[in-house]
Structure formats: C-alpha cells, structure tokens
Amino acid sequence: MKQATMEIICIGNELLIGKTLNTNAQWIAKRATTLGATVKRITVVADELKEISTIIKEVLGRKPNFIITTGGLGPTFDDKTLEGIAKALNLKLKVNEEALKMVKEKYEAYVREGRIGKVELTPSRVKMAKLPEKAEPLPNPVGTAPGVKLNIQGTILIALPGVPKEMEAIFEESVVPLLKEQSGGVTFFETSIYVDGVMESSIAPLINQTMSNNPYVYIKSHPRGEERKPHVEIHLSTTAKDSETAKKRLEKVIIELSELIQKAGGKIKFQKPKNKL
Amino acid sequence: MKQATMEIICIGNELLIGKTLNTNAQWIAKRATTLGATVKRITVVADELKEISTIIKEVLGRKPNFIITTGGLGPTFDDKTLEGIAKALNLKLKVNEEALKMVKEKYEAYVREGRIGKVELTPSRVKMAKLPEKAEPLPNPVGTAPGVKLNIQGTILIALPGVPKEMEAIFEESVVPLLKEQSGGVTFFETSIYVDGVMESSIAPLINQTMSNNPYVYIKSHPRGEERKPHVEIHLSTTAKDSETAKKRLEKVIIELSELIQKAGGKIKFQKPKNKL
Numbered sequence: 125m126k127q128a129t130m131e132i133i134c135i136g137n138e139l140l141i142g143k144t145l146n147t148n149a150q151w152i153a154k155r156a157t158t159l160g161a162t163v164k165r166i167t168v169v170a171d172e173l174k175e176i177s178t179i180i181k182e183v184l185g186r187k188p189n190f191i192i193t194t195g196g197l198g199p200t201f202d203d204k205t206l207e208g209i210a211k212a213l214n215l216k217l218k219v220n221e222e223a224l225k226m227v228k229e230k231y232e233a234y235v236r237e238g239r240i241g242k243v244e245l246t247p248s249r250v251k252m253a254k255l256p257e258k259a260e261p262l263p264n265p266v267g268t269a270p271g272v273k274l275n276i277q278g279t280i281l282i283a284l285p286g287v288p289k290e291m292e293a294i295f296e297e298s299v300v301p302l303l304k305e306q307s308g309g310v311t312f313f314e315t316s317i318y319v320d321g322v323m324e325s326s327i328a329p330l331i332n333q334t335m336s337n338n339p340y341v342y343i344k345s346h347p348r349g350e351e352r353k354p355h356v357e358i359h360l361s362t363t364a365k366d367s368e369t370a371k372k373r374l375e376k377v378i379i380e381l382s383e384l385i386q387k388a389g390g391k392i393k394f395q396k397p398k399n400k401l
Numbered sequence: 402m403k404q405a406t407m408e409i410i411c412i413g414n415e416l417l418i419g420k421t422l423n424t425n426a427q428w429i430a431k432r433a434t435t436l437g438a439t440v441k442r443i444t445v446v447a448d449e450l451k452e453i454s455t456i457i458k459e460v461l462g463r464k465p466n467f468i469i470t471t472g473g474l475g476p477t478f479d480d481k482t483l484e485g486i487a488k489a490l491n492l493k494l495k496v497n498e499e500a501l502k503m504v505k506e507k508y509e510a511y512v513r514e515g516r517i518g519k520v521e522l523t524p525s526r527v528k529m530a531k532l533p534e535k536a537e538p539l540p541n542p543v544g545t546a547p548g549v550k551l552n553i554q555g556t557i558l559i560a561l562p563g564v565p566k567e568m569e570a571i572f573e574e575s576v577v578p579l580l581k582e583q584s585g586g587v588t589f590f591e592t593s594i595y596v597d598g599v600m601e602s603s604i605a606p607l608i609n610q611t612m613s614n615n616p617y618v619y620i621k622s623h624p625r626g627e628e629r630k631p632h633v634e635i636h637l638s639t640t641a642k643d644s645e646t647a648k649k650r651l652e653k654v655i656i657e658l659s660e661l662i663q664k665a666g667g668k669i670k671f672q673k674p675k676n677k678l
Contacts, residue, residue: 137621140440141589142431143636146423149445154419163417164452166445168426171621175441199602200622201609239631240600248605267624268602287624312418323517325476325545328525332478344414344448345477347544347564354516359420 127363128161128189128306133179134168135195135205136286148194148291156190159300160307160363164188171196176208184212184279189306191279192299195286197269199248205283206272210256213276223253223261223270230268262298266290271298313370314361317378322390323354330384331358334377340364341377404640405438405466405583410456411445412472412482413563425471425568433467436577437584437640441465448473453485461489461556466583468556469576472563474546476525482560483549487533490553500530500538500547507545539575543567548575590647591638594655599667600631607661608635611654617641618654 132152138144146168153163167183169175176196183191196205210217227250231243252269255261262271262282267290272283282299284291319327324347331343341362349355360377364370382392409429415421423445430440444460446452453473460468473482487494504527508520529546532538539548539559544567549560559576561568596604601624608620618639626632637654641647659669 137619138623138636139427140430140443141434141591141638142427142429142440143591145427146443150416150419150422152419153417157418163419164447166417166423166443168443170441198605198622198624200605201612202621234600240603246602246606248602252602314418314420323511325523325525325529326517328475328477329523335478342414344479345475346415347475359415361418 127310128303130156130161130163130190130192131183131186131188132163132166133183133191133193134166134286135171135176135193135208136168137171137202139168139195140170148286148288151288151292152192152194152295155295155300156192156303157312159303160310160312161190161303171202171204173204173208173211176204177211180209180212180281184276184281188279190299190303191281192295193281193283194291197252197272197283197285199251199269203251206255206259209272209274209281209283213256213274215256215258217254217256219250219253220255220259220261223255223272224250226261226263226270227253227268230264262294264290265293265297267293273298310363310365311367311370312361312363313367313374314359315374315378316357316359317382318348318393318395319356319358319385320391320393321354322356322385322388324356326388327356327358327385327390330381330388333384334381337380338373338377341373343377343381404587405580407433407438407440407467407469408460408463408465409440409443410460410468410470411443411563412448412453412470412485413445414448414479416445416472417447425563425565428565428569429469429471429572432572432577433469433580434589436580437587437589438467438580448479448481450481450485450488453481454488457486457489457558461553461558465556467576467580468558469572470558470560471568474529474549474560474562476528476546480528483532483536486549486551486558486560490533490551492533492535494531494533496527496530497532497536497538500532500549501527503538503540503547504530504545507541539571541567542570542574544570550575587640587642588644588647589638589640590644590651591636592651592655593634593636594659595625595670595672596633596635596662597668597670598631599633599662599665601633603665604633604635604662604667607658607665610661611658614657615650615654618650620654620658 149166169179196203234240260273271294274281344359346357362373426443446456473480511517537550548571551558621636623634639650
C-alpha cells in the first residue's frame with residue numbers, strides 16, 4: 125500500500141498580511157489525510173504572477189501525486205492563479221468552451237434569480253473561463269468560477285477557488301473520488317489522551333520507548349497547560365486498511381503508554397477536558 | 402524607504418494532517434505586516450530532519466531579511482527544528498551555556514511552585530539548550546524552551562516555539578524591536594468597505610481603474626455574500642511613514658471607488674455588517 129502524496133498551495137495576499145486565517149489549508153489537509161493521502165507541504169504565496177509560477181514549478185519538481193491550489197480564480201485583476209500555472213508549464217491560456225458554458229449558465233441563473241439584469245459576458249467574467257491548454261474545468265456547484273484540473277506527468281494539479289464553501293464543494297465533488305481511487309481504501313485514524321500532573325519533558329522518553337515498540341503508530345505530545353498546571357495532549361495516529369487494524373494498534377499503544385505515564389505519576393484522561401483547549 | 406522582507410516556516414505534522422489550525426502563521430504575518438515588513442511566503446513542513454533542513458536552505462537562498470520558524474523546539478524526539486537548522490548550515494549542535502542556564506532556572510522555578518519534585522536535567526530537558534553554534538538564545542517569558550536567533554549573511558533567522566502564548570511572548574520581547582529598527586517607522590494601514598447589490602465581477606473593472614490612478618493603495622475584493630445576495634468586502638491597504646499620509650491616500654481611494662460603485666448600482670457600507678463574516 126502506497127499513500128498518495130499531496131502539496132497544498134494557497135494563493136492570496138490576505139493570508140500573507142494576516143488578514144485571513146488559513147482555514148482552507150486546514151480543511152484540505154484534514155480531508156486529504158482522512159482519505160489516506162500524506163500532505164507533505166503547505167505553501168502560501170502572494171497574488172503575483174512570478175510568485176505563483178515559481179511555486180508551481182518548485183512543487184512539480186518534487187513530484188507529488190496531487191497539487192491542490194486555492195485562491196486566485198475569480199474575476200479581478202489579482203486573480204492570477206491560472207495565468208501563473210500556464211506560465212510555469214509554458215502553456216497558453218485560452219477560453220475553454222466548456223468552462224465558458226459553465227460561467228454563462230451561472231450568470232443566466234443569476235438573471236433568473238433577479239441578482240443581475242442581463243447576461244453580459246464582460247472581460248472580467250470571461251476571464252474565469254480562460255484556462256491553460258489541456259486543462260479540464262471542474263463544475264462549481266455553489267459559485268461562479270469553475271475549478272481546474274491538469275495532468276502533468278503523473279501529478280494531478282487541481283486549482284480551487286479561495287471562497288471556502290466553493291472550494292469545499294468542488295473538492296467533495298471532483299477531488300474526493302480521485303483520492304479514494306488512489307488510496308485503495310487506506311484511511312487515517314487518530315485519537316488523543318490527556319495527561320495531568322506530568323510535564324511534557326518527563327513524558328518525552330516514555331513516548332520514545334512506546335514508539336520504538338510500535339512503529340505503525342505516530343505519537344505526538346502537545347502541551348496545553350496553564351502556567352502552573354502541566355496538562356499535555358497526546359495525539360496518536362495510524363494509517364490502515366481497516367478500522368479493526370487501526371483500533372488494535374491504537375489500543376495497544378494507549379495501554380502501554382498509559383502504564384508508563386501512570387508509573388511516572390501522571391493521571392490519564394480519555395476525554396477532551398471541557399473549556400480546556 | 403525599503404520594507405524588510407520575511408518568510409515564515411511552520412514546522413509540525415499536526416498542521417499537515419489538519420489537526421491544528423495555523424493561527425501562529427496568521428499572528429506573525431499580521432504583527433510583522435503592521436510593523437512594516439512584507440511577508441513573502443509561509444511554508445508548513447513536517448517534523449522531519451530532511452524536510453526542515455531542506456526548507457531552511459531554500460528560504461535562505463531567497464535572502465529575506467527575516468526568517469521566523471515556529472514549532473519543534475520542545476523536549477520530545479520529534480522536536481527537530483534546531484537539528485534541522487544546524488544541518489542546513491553545516492553547524493554543530495551543542496549545549497549553549499546561556500540557554501542551559503535559562504532552562505535550568507525554569508525548572509528551579511517549577512520546583513518552587515511545586516510542579517515537579519526536584520530539578521533533574523534529563524536528556525529531554527538538556528535537548529532544549531542544544532543550539533547550533535553561534536546561535537543566541539532568546540528568553541522565553543512564559544515557557545521552558547528558549548527561542549533561538551542566528552545571523553546568516555544578512556538574514557536574521559529566529560526559531561520560536563509552537564505553543565502560541567510562548568511564541569507570541571518571545572516575538573514581542575525579542576523580534577518586535579528588530580522589526581521596528583529595520584522598518585524605520587514605516588507602518589501598514591488598512592480598512593474595508595462593504596458593497597451590497599453588485600457582483601464581484603462587476604466591481605472588478607472599477608477596482609482596476611481606481612488602482613491605476615492610485616499606485617500606493619492596494620485594493621482587493623473578497624466575496625462574502627450568501628447564495629442569492631451579492632455582498633463584497635473591499636479591502637484597502639497602504640504602507641506609509643505616518644498615519645496622516647496613509648489616511649489621505651485611503652480616503653481619496655474610498656471616495657473615487659465609491660462613486661464608481663454607486664454609479665454601477667451598488668450600495669456602500671463603511672461598517673462590517675454584524676454576523677455577516
């Protein structure tokens with residue numbers, strides 16, 4: 125079983141000036157991980173042509189199975205993602221008839237709904253249908269700009285809008301089936317236990333010991349305590365073909381690690397404490 | 402006036418599996434932008450030695466004025482940031498006496514507070530004081546692991562912990578003064594107006610027109626509407642020596658752009674609508 129690899133590229137000045145919290149990256153990372161993929165990197169770059177084409181080339185050079193970009197597909201001058209992809213791949217950008225049909229149908233619906241007076245395919249609107257040659261538009265069930273899919277020598281590049289509900293809808297409809305196909309049913313399982321009364325530095329060697337006995341489970345501690353009260357979350361995860369295998373592995377590790385922590389004076393809680401995180 | 406450039410590197414598997422929302426990146430990006438720096442990229446990588454050393458080398462190659470890393474400074478086996486930095490720079494990692502003193506004093510305080518029985522400098526704890534040669538430890542006012550500062554041929558690299566309150570405290574105490582010195586008092590100013598009743602694609606050409614008349618103001622639209630009700634945030638920003646200059650620039654742009662939008666049938670609101678974003 126070989127896990128699919130993925131890189132995420134988020135395009136948008138609003139992320140680099142700290143105006144917007146990058147919930148898109150977290151959402152995609154979580155969804156892709158759950159479906160068996162390994163996210164190797166997340167990169168945020170500006171709405172600049174050179175920045176976009178450079179990062180696309182860099183990421184393609186690392187040959188992940190999937191590249192997902194978010195942002196920069198809309199109608200404004202600074203929506204430059206498709207131009208950046210085209211530049212990186214030396215492809216021409218031209219109106220894709222299928223994409224234009226999708227955009228046009230959206231505006232026809234907006235007219236029926238009374239949102240706009242009539243369908244005018246202005247340059248700003250046609251822009252959303254200008255795709256790199258060989259690219260395939262992906263339907264946007266909740267917005268105007270289509271997603272875009274390109275196969276580049278074994279890497280599937282998918283460009284999604286930055287508006288979260290549009291990004292999520294296209295991901296669910298067009299990306300999830302690809303990930304499922306690639307993963308062969310491998311899934312990510314995770315759970316956490318919570319430890320009171322021992323510092324993270326005291327738990328560290330116990331985690332080492334448990335992990336060396338259980339190579340398929342990844343254990344990571346996260347200090348969550350207040351100033352004077354050590355409180356540590358221990359996150360356990362594994363990737364497996366079925367939940368039975370995953371459960372056995374995680375239970376074994378929880379038992380082994382809990383014994384070690386209790387010997388060291390720690391108290392284990394299996395539930396997330398309320399109002400603590 | 403030359404703005405300082407910055408890249409942010411966030412190290413942690415929890416970000417790549419979507420367990421944790423990257424609030425650190427947003428916090429640093431916002432704080433640095435406000436203090437006049439330009440954040441060029443944010444990269445998230447795994448807790449793996451090779452990943453960390455590779456990204457450090459890549460970012461150094463782009464020669465930003467500042468590199469800020471977060472995460473991977475703690476006592477556990479997967480806290481590998483300093484090892485990764487040392488590897489990237491061909492430096493040895495060794496116990497820094499000043500850092501060891503900081504760590505030791507923390508544990509002495511924990512003993513006084515009754516959190517631990519006695520000060521034992523276990524390997525997991527000494528690890529937090531193992532710095533790349535030539536590095537300088539930065540005091541951690543609210544946690545155990547010191548931050549780390551290194552000058553590398555004109556780039557200042559600063560490694561901060563991943564725990565938000567620790568990262569923020571070290572940033573405020575040790576990074577803010579460096580940024581202020583570098584920026585020469587240049588500051589980032591921003592505001593938003595909100596438009597109802599016109600679609601983003603109709604506003605796009607009006608933004609183009611306004612920006613070409615006002616090169617110092619950056620204007621970016623963000624669709625925020627519900628399905629049937631177009632609602633667009635228009636974010637305006639500028640970087641200036643003083644608030645007087647910034648205010649003049651932004652006011653001029655707001656007047657020009659508002660006139661164009663109102664002609665196109667849009668309604669302008671200057672306040673963030675409640676429960677809308």
